[in-house]
Structure formats: structure tokens, C-alpha cells
Amino acid sequence: MKSQISSALSNFFFEYETPRQVLVRNRRVGVVCRLIQLGVLVYIIGWVFIYEKGYQSTDTAVSSVFTKMKGVGYTNESGKERVWDVSDYVFPSQGDSSFVVMTNYILTEGQQMGNCPELEGKHSCQSNADCEGGSFKRQMTGVCVNSTKTCEVLAWCPVEDDHSIPSPPLLMSAENYTLFIKNSVTFPIFGVTRSNLVEGINAEYISKCLYDPNDAPLCPIFRLGDIVKLSGFSFGTIAQVGGAIGIVVDWTCNFDLHVKYCKPNYNFHGLYGNPNETDQTRASVGYNFRYAKHYLENGIEKRTLLKVFGIRIDIIVQSMARKFDIIPTLTAIGSGVGIFGVATVVCDLVLLYLLPKREFYKNMKFKYTDTQVQDPDSEAGSIETEK
């Protein structure tokens, strides 16, 4: 018994099957078939492997960004000189990856809680009747103020007047501010961590470099004016009404090369959806928010309201790393072989159904299990097919 099994096993091990094949000597079919096979081969090697790097697996990074602005702004409103430093014009102050640089503002000083008439144009009225019932946008007192012909509201008074946006923007000097970006990315699958302060970008270099797409593409210091220009806006416009700009830090790395070739690439674009669709653009142009500084004067709580127009900067990290991996490689090869099979199938169709000598080739290729008598009529049938 045991010997039987072992002999069977040895048989299994010392023999192997290889399919028997017909070698069709036929120019047309041959050429067709070779061409198809060649195509498959070119596709697998050229496209999947070389072009699409199908032998690599991919990974995206988790990242962390922080930023620091530098520069001082100067305004001179009706003789009142004022400078604006980082803690005045950056919101929030702690250097997030998404922040706003104030470039223009409407200042309403000394507001305090009380009743005052609405701005002209808003909630205009003829009599108190028109001012009854509040809206969720305003807290009406139900009184119609004659002088202005607008309803009286309970609000921070005086009411902010933002009908006209200062032009030119008050902080045009923002163009010269600089932005320092610190970004570190980690590719968890490949276990690689990189910082945008790559080899050679040391403290000394940073102290004097300024980003330039051609001359200094790795310098992490950006001039605000350049950022706006590179994102395709005019600084004047965006500084007046505000706008949003995305700085994309693009990490496209191939870890089959040395890690030092894994460097960031900075792109800049306005965050306005599809610029071709003018409706959208119109709908989404401008960026502003209100910010209040509270203080106490003679025991009364007051605030200085700042309507901030500014450049909102979002730093977006985009990453795609690739590295050789056995599995995608063999999957590609394996399925490639599969496609080879398809090639053969196609050729066979040509051979067996299109060629004039197809009957002959059928005979060469196929052997029928019922050539010995066992089921006469099918026998007959098959013989016919032989002829």
C-alpha cells in the first residue's frame, strides 16, 4: 500500500504534462497571431510596467503643516498712522495650515449694545407697522426712525456701514509679507518620513532664500505677492475683496530611487471650483469675516468690530509614493499571461471558422471521444463533421 502511494508520488514528481500542440504553418493566421501576441507583450512590458510602473505599490502620506508669516503693514487713515504686525493681521495667530492674511478692512470703533436705526437701504420703513416682528437676521424694536426712515434695531451700535469697500486696499503692503511653510509627511506603509526642509535646505539657506519656481523651487519662504501672481490673480483685486488660494505641496516620490530624490513641489491655484463656469466664480468671489476686539470703557462693554477682507490660504498636501512590490508585479504578469490566452483564442476562431481549410485544421486540433462505436447516431454526426 505504502509503496503504491510512494510510487504514485514519485510518478507525480518525475513526470510533467505539457499540452500537445498543432503547429499551424499558415502565413495569414501565423502573422495575425504573432501580431496579437506582440501587441499583448508590448502592452504588458511597455505600458503596464514601464509607463504605469505596474510593478510598484502605492501609498499616500499623513502630513502635518505649520506656517509663519513675517512683515509689517502700514496704514494712514486721515492722518492716523498705524502699523499692523503679524499678531494683528493673521487669523488665527498660531500658524495653522489654513489661515487668513488681512489685506483690507472696515473698522467700526466703539460699538456698544443699544438701540439704533438700521443703515439706509436696509429695513426701510414708513411707520412702526413696517418694523413689527423680527427676523432671525435682526432684532427689531418695532420703532421706525424718522430721520433715517429705517427700523430701529437692538444691536451693537453704531451699526457697521460696509456699503463701500476701501479701494485701494488699506494694506497693499501685504504684497511683501513672507510666508514660511514647514511640512512633514509620513508614508506609513513604506515607513518613510520627509520634511520640506530637504537636504541642503538648512537654517542658513532659509535665512536668505525666497521661493521662485525656477531659481529656488525648494525654498520654503514665499512672498505673498508671488503666491497671488502664481495662482493667477491680480494682487490688487484679491487684496481688496479678499479671496482664497490653495498652496498644494505635492509629494510624488519613487522610493525605488534614493529617498533624497523625494522632494516637494509647490503649486498655487485659486480655490474657486471650475473657473470656466462664470456663475460659480461670481458666486464665490471675495472672502471676508468679522472679528471683534472687546474692551471696557467706564464700566460699559464696548467692542471694535473689524470686517476683515483677506487672502485665505489653504495649504493642501498631496502625496503619492511608489515602491517596487512583488504582488502587483506578479499580478500584472499573471493577468498578462491570461491575455496571451485570449490571443490564442482569437487565432483559433480565425483558424477554425474563417479559413477555407478550417475542416482540415479542426481535424488536426480536435480528437473526438466517440470515434469508437458506442452511440451510433452521434457517431454518424461526428463522422459527417470529419468529412
Next chain:
Amino acid sequence: MKSQISSALSNFFFEYETPRQVLVRNRRVGVVCRLIQLGVLVYIIGWVFIYEKGYQSTDTAVSSVFTKMKGVGYTNESGKERVWDVSDYVFPSQGDSSFVVMTNYILTEGQQMGNCPELEGKHSCQSNADCEGGSFKRQMTGVCVNSTKTCEVLAWCPVEDDHSIPSPPLLMSAENYTLFIKNSVTFPIFGVTRSNLVEGINAEYISKCLYDPNDAPLCPIFRLGDIVKLSGFSFGTIAQVGGAIGIVVDWTCNFDLHVKYCKPNYNFHGLYGNPNETDQTRASVGYNFRYAKHYLENGIEKRTLLKVFGIRIDIIVQSMARKFDIIPTLTAIGSGVGIFGVATVVCDLVLLYLLPKREFYKNMKFKYTDTQVQDPDSEAGSIETEK
């Protein structure tokens, strides 16, 4: 020589191999085999291609979100009327994708640095002995105050009393605030950029629309009350103790269609982990933080401490774009063909090991290198191998 090679080459090009096959005429095996092959075919075409869109490659987006709240709140605490506008109730003010809308608060005015007794219930004591040694949560002075029977602490005095949370919430009117979401997504691989202000969502439409899951699913203006309702909470509760809600902007796009069909889809859910696990929920219900406004009174630094209860809103962008790609397509086909091979293997097993006439079929299928005498030395060789 050269001619040899060229002839070999021409042979190679003008001929091709096709496997010789046995055509088994056997109902059982035939049916089994055809069914398996049919199954594979259905799987590949129906499942992989049509259902799972296996012919497409996928991409996720990098996105940027900003937001703007509108609305005014009104409170009347013991006759003291007050309105709350955006700069008062939104934290942070600059319109991030994650922010808090204040709906309830505990106000502690006129705090200044000094020594005062702890609240009753906290650090209660009988004698100074009980108040020795500080904790990292409190800066003890080591004195036990008789009046309150609590330890004295160095802190912003008077100490905040947050034992009872105002109910109903002071800013119930927050229900009517509106939230405007601006979101732009970029699919780097497909190079497509979209904004949630899709075709037709223009400035004019935005000015009067209000999001509704059925009637206005693309309007980017949301009523806070609706958001809470849609996320399955009661506004009353969440407004009192605070809570966190995620607004998922879902971009599921098929770029084989026109890009205009790529539209956002808004979902709302509470950010409480698995709601079934009550322990968790209990542990994580409520959301609050403390916020201080500093001011100077008669040369003394004071602050107004605000314990803010509010709705924390996280806007989460989820994206999955698909587009036809030759590689996944051919990979699917290729591996499908491979599975076809499996089918044949299965059938062969049936044929060669299960059928009564298996010996006969074995003979048909296999040809042994040492069966027919025809090439003596190989015969000899192979016989040796047998021994």
C-alpha cells in the same frame, strides 16, 4: 548563416501553435463544465465589469472648505438685553471647516487674579491641614475658608460656578442661523476640479435658497436647526449641553459621464462613535470649552470668562471618482481568463478521476513519452527512469 536565422525567423512568424484538444462528448461532464464556464463569464462581465465597474481606476480628492454663518441671537438675562452676532458666537471667526456655534453659555464677569475660596463641594475642608499641597488642577494657598468650608485657591476670582447649565439654552434662537458652505475639490489623477457651487448654483440662486434633502439638495445654505434634525438630535438637548455634528460632503463621481454629473451630496451625522454603545455615548455627550475676554479696569487686568456650550460642526469631505482605465480593464480580463483555466482543471478532475470511463479518457488526453516503440534509445532511457 544569416539565411538560417532569417528562415527561422520567418518560420516563427508564419506559423503558430494551437493546443490540440480532445472533444469529450459526455453529457454530464459537458454540462458541468459549461456551467462552470458560464459562471465565470457571468462573474467577470456581470459582477466585475457592470456591478463593480472593474474597468475603472479610482481617485480621491484633495479639498478645501470654508464656511460662513449668518444670523443674530438675542438673550434677555434678568432684564439685561443683548444680541449676539456672528463675531460673538462663532469660534473661530475666520470660517474654518471645523467650528463651533455657541448655543448656551455660563458667563463669569469681572474675574481678576487673586485668592478666593473654592466652590462648595470642591476641595471641601475642615482645617488648613486639608488644603496643604497643591494639585495640578488647582493652585492651593493652604488656607481653609470657614464661611464656605472649602480650600482657598489662587485663581481668577470669583471662581466660575458651572454647577447648573442654563435651561432652556440661552441662545435657542441659534436654530434659525444659516450656514453657507463653500467647498472645492480637486482630483489630482484625473485633473478635475469641482466646486459645490455646481452649474446653476449661482449668486442669485444662493441668495434665496435653503438646503432641503428633497427640494434643494444642492443649495449650499443650511439652517442650523435642519442640520441638527437631519443628524438625528433634538435641538433643545444639543443646544443646552453642546454636541458635535459631522457634515459629510460626499463626492462620488463617474468621469466617464460628463463632469457636470459630478455633484456633491450632503449627509449629517452625530460624531459619537457607535451610537449603539451607550457607554460611549454617555462618555462623549456634550461639548464645551472656556473662552476669556481680557480687559483692563483701573489698571487691573480682568477678564470675562465664557464657558461656551455649542454645536461643533466638522465638515468632512469624502470623495471617490472613477474613470475608465485600460489597465484595470485588462487585468480583470486577464485574470478572468485565468479563472477560465481553473474551470477546465475542475472538469478534468471529474473526467479523469470520477467518471467510470476515466481510463479511456486518460488515454485520449495523455500520450506517454515511453509508450510506443519508435525511438529506442529514449525508450531505454525512460525505462531506466522507471526502475
Next chain:
Amino acid sequence: MKSQISSALSNFFFEYETPRQVLVRNRRVGVVCRLIQLGVLVYIIGWVFIYEKGYQSTDTAVSSVFTKMKGVGYTNESGKERVWDVSDYVFPSQGDSSFVVMTNYILTEGQQMGNCPELEGKHSCQSNADCEGGSFKRQMTGVCVNSTKTCEVLAWCPVEDDHSIPSPPLLMSAENYTLFIKNSVTFPIFGVTRSNLVEGINAEYISKCLYDPNDAPLCPIFRLGDIVKLSGFSFGTIAQVGGAIGIVVDWTCNFDLHVKYCKPNYNFHGLYGNPNETDQTRASVGYNFRYAKHYLENGIEKRTLLKVFGIRIDIIVQSMARKFDIIPTLTAIGSGVGIFGVATVVCDLVLLYLLPKREFYKNMKFKYTDTQVQDPDSEAGSIETEK
């Protein structure tokens, strides 16, 4: 006609093709071939399936994080005692996933807008001539102040003096602050939502636990000192000059198991790019920003400027879930079969080109369509086999 088709169809259904094969009884080729096939098998089953879990599809999560610090700091500068509570030392206050804990600071009180000389060392001058023309970093008045020999600037005066950073850090007590992390993740494809407050982490447990990598790896309460230690820094250093630490919440889940086994895993590391590259480290060590509190004194706007040195904490959620999926499974099998094909091809090459008896095997394997000519005996041979 109809009957013809039906018969053809029935033929198709009741018969099937199986390739005819040569069973080569040859130790060398047999062993080589079996080994290759074995290798492929081991690779597919062992590597792709068991090791790499190739039968699963993957998904990454969208997540939402919020945080809460606890603890009180105490400073005693030249007799002036002061406590710092959460609303004083956390920026921003509303509990974002990325925030700064102040551990050291330079306080400049009572600044007001005006002209004052620059700090010594900066913009030093001999005469007004040296102070002409401004820079975007300073607003010069063009006057050289004799007393200090530095240019006069329009700025918030007095100018901040940040030449020396307080050491030891003023808020060394920050070491004992605690951080509570609340994180919820949603795997959109698998439709699973989890919170880091997993089963058993209930309100009661949270109230008394403290994270420890070994004893309490699931406790969401972290001691700041531990975080710094675990990320490989000395608290003293980082507290003085500031620094950035990433807390990675790692969700690696296998949803073929019960969802309760899907638990977070916390890692801590400094966000300094590659620590080996000292240049980088030097360039990016330290973290600080400026923060101003504005107030009004006798009608004059003043501010208290705070240069904040602190620990910037980024909470980074990393997620990778896996679940059985039919498509990757069959793709793996399919392409595996393809690779099997490769094995056969290799063996055939050996058989047909390397073996001494290759001619014989060629004859066995191939049948030529132009049999009428070349080698009669093989013809004969094949005829024999037909019988």
C-alpha cells in the same frame, strides 16, 4: 434549420474540450517543473493570501477629532503670582485636532502705537542717513536715536525684547496637564463607524484612567509630560523653545473579525522631518508665535503682546481597514493561474531546447499541419495514437 441550430447548441452544451497533453516521464524536467509549480502555489497561497491578505479589499476612514486640556499653570515673576488656566494657555481655545499648549512666553505689557527706537543690535545707525527708506519688516521714521544708536520705528511701543528666552520655562508645570482626545472614524466603503471610546472605555473609566503604552493603551487621557517623553524629547528643552509633536491615532482594522477588535493605537513622534538630517532639525527646531490682547486705557488703544513658546500638538488619524472581498480574491487566483502558465512555458523551454532528446519531445508535443511532406514516422506515430 431550427433543428440544426438546436443540435449545434446541444452539441456545444454536451461536449467540452480538454487539451491533449504529453506526459513527459523525465526526472530532470519533472522535478524542475514541479518545483516551479510548487513555488507559484506557495507564493499565491502563502504570500498573497495568508501574509498579504490578498483576499481583502481595503478602505481608509474619514475622521473627526476633538480635544480638551485640563490643568492649571502657576508663575511667579518677581513676586507677581499668576495662574494660567486652559483659556489662557491653549490656542485655539475650542479644542481642535491641532493646537498649541503654551509652556513659555515673553510678555510685553502696555504697548501702544508710537515712535520708539529699535532694539539694540537691530537696525543700528550712526546718523539719520542710515535709517532712510523702510523695509517691509519695519516702518522707519528716518530718525537715528542717539541714546541707543538704533533707528526709530513706528510700531507698538515699547518694542518687544525677545533676545533671551526665559529658562527654565515659566510654565514648567505644563508637564502635568492632561489631554483628552475624542476621535471618531467612519469607513465609508464598509459603512462602519468607530470611536476611540471603544467598548469598556466608559465615563467612569475615563474619569480616573491615564494613558500608558502598556497598562492603559486605550485610555484617551494623556499626560503632556508623557506625550513629550514618548515622542523622544526632553520636556525641559521643548518647553523652553517650543516644538511640534504628532499624535498618530492608528486604526488598523480587520473587519473579517468582530468590529470590537477594531481599536485605536496611539503613537507619538516629533514633527521634524528626518531626524538624521541634522541641518533640517536645526532649521526647524523651536515653535513660537505672537499673540496680542487689546484693551483701552484712558481712551488709548493698548495691547499686551505675548510671544508664546509652546508645544504644538497635531493629532493625525491614520486608518486602514480590510475586509474579505470576492474581487481581489478571484483576481489573485486568476493571475496566479496565469503564473502557473508561465511555469509550464519555462518547463517547455527546458524540454524543447535544452534536453539532448529535445527533437524527440518536439515530435511528441507538436504535430505539423504540412504532414504530407516532412517526417513520415511522426505522422505514423500520431496515427497510431489515434487508434
